[in-house]
Amino acid sequence: MSILTFLITICIVVVFHEYGHYVAARYYNVHVERFSVGFGKVLYRRVDKKGTEWAISMLPLGGYVKPLAEPRPNHPDYQVGESVQEKTAWQKVVIYAAGPTFSFLLGIIIYTFTFMIGEQQPEAIVAEPAEHSIAANAGIRAGDKIHAINGTEIYSWSEALEALSGPMTLGQTVNMQITNKWGEQKIVNLAFPPYTGNLEHTNLTKLSGLALATPTPIVQEVITGGPAEKAGLQVGDTIKAMNGQTIAQLADFIQMIQESIDKNITLTVSRHHQEVDLFIVPTIVTLEDGRTVARIQARFGANYPMTYVQYNPIDALIKAIDKTWDTALLSFKMIGKMVIGEVSLKNLSGPLTIADYSGKVAQHGWITFIQFIALISISIGVLNLLPIPGLDGGQMVIYSIEAIRGKALSDNLLRNIMIVGYGFLFLMMFFALSNDINRIFQ
Template identity: 45%
Template structure:
């Protein structure tokens, strides 16, 4: 719990501070006085005022932060100082100030994704497993051992890239074109139709449901117990199992299931040892589980190593691909929001701070790179959320500015106040709803 909370605070602090820096720099550019830049909310624990009159503060609740510009001219201030209030700026200047926050959110994602693509990531090679009958992949003619080379005309190198390219068509039920290479090196294109999804996507494996999964690695002997059936059959550390019985090119999961299903039966194995193929016979010993069912055991631990590659790009290509990935992710988020509004997807897909904390902790446990990638995903979400034209969010303020530019005058103050009340009420409702969803997940 504390682990998740720590990485949640880190995530929110990085994402929100970068977002607010956008507002801060834009305000400074247009000579708006920034009264306070706070990391966190509530009681101020530490503060320092710079030469521009901005109070930099650390507050008690480390759940984000805020920038407080001078809203209206202070009583008795000089004309020059009065002009530093945000209300005295042109609609276009205020539009830029409000829009700079979401822009910086997207910029942070681009920086993260660019860095990851420049430094490189190790990914499994996208060799596909034999799809189950009646799945979308099976109907499209995908075979076990096919390697994904491109998705909808976009080249992919590793499995993560393939999954990312397929995320939107999987979630929206769209058709996709895959360029595949079979084990003999021949290439072909297949068209795959993904069924439309509905309800909640929480815990749903869309790739698996479509029949798209990594081909399981071949089993290699990692450990042999003394006096076990495997040792008596002649198995040694490092042996690669190629075939078992009539199962050719058997995977580690299929081999374990095959052994367990055949207690006290002699099973022929074809193995590779030092690049030499050998035939062995092993007889699994029967052991009984809690239900009294006989399970075959041979006293051997198997390991499997997926073939991997390092996906790396040059600086300029990385920046381009990172920019595309950022805005594809933002557009996908908007599509999913639209599906929730129209009832095609459940509102239970909305996550709150508890879920974000859980995901932050999980990603951090996987590795630093996955945690940083999670931060990129959250900063895109913050950018998209703030662009929604709801009064009280940056997007709502930007709409007020656009209306003022068109009308040549601001909306009546009473209209703006009522709009803000509606906007804040809606945001409060969404916040409560997200908390309820989080609690329901926990329970």
């Protein structure tokens, strides 16, 4: 699944990015020799009326566009002005900028489409924050419902997390409009400290004391032959208490079970409007990370208060543009913090992490998967805008300097710049792949 979804993601993202270069090149009458989906040996090719070879190649790891780089006056089909070298510096800047622009455009298209379709999402109702946490100190209490963050209306928990992700990561203050469980409205300010460590497996929302309120746990599945079945637990039972302690949150209940290593469990459940006590002897298991936990071999869920979040085409487009902008801006800021050492380089991810996550998000449905494609496309756009020779952004800087100077940089200087640029790219890939491998072994 991970390999398949990775190939789908990379092909869509890279081909759309390269199509941006193709459109800009053709706009300035640059001859495009080949547009290939995939790399390596060509399996299928077709030449259009303009002489461009459209190809499908053996290795489905994206694709590439090959414009005519230099004039070829001795070629019988060559026309003056068809090469990139013959274009003005600003035209070259546009050609290189078109790739990242199309990457952002793909993100906007996907987000607009998914926002128009809409989906059921949990309402933004928070659980009791941990004592002395940022949320608790700000005055947030169990049952508070979030209505707006920094003036942006919030309709679901997902939208709340989206609005908070940037401020929590960068260390910013947010203004939050909420209604408590008695219907009283209030405004709170949350000041998040900047996070400098590894964001992998770090739940900044939980660290801030914010968590989605979960209703009383309900038994969704009982494993045959397990401790829960032997004790008489049934699908549909509502968990009321464990060892005499009232259960309010699903996550707390799961944690209580896992920590019951040296003791038996007494569950009080509601079944057909009657309370029943069940005595369970948990199974002890060792996890992959070496931790020992208790299990009763049953699956639990909760009936969250849900709301259907859907936008009309105009609002969907505006929200998509805002989301793409916010995602790209956060990425640029995170890269800047990594460069100056404020954020760990362990946050860099490479193709192995993309493959892993693509497989995981695909299990949550096709809407989640294509939104992941949008995220990767935006990330590719950000990466290529970095002013590093060898990337689109680096080439844009070079040709911008050429336009301002009125003449090209010397070949020797360009050669040295490219050596430094590719060296930096090699280091980035080294760190990204090292992080990927460490994640796999961990």
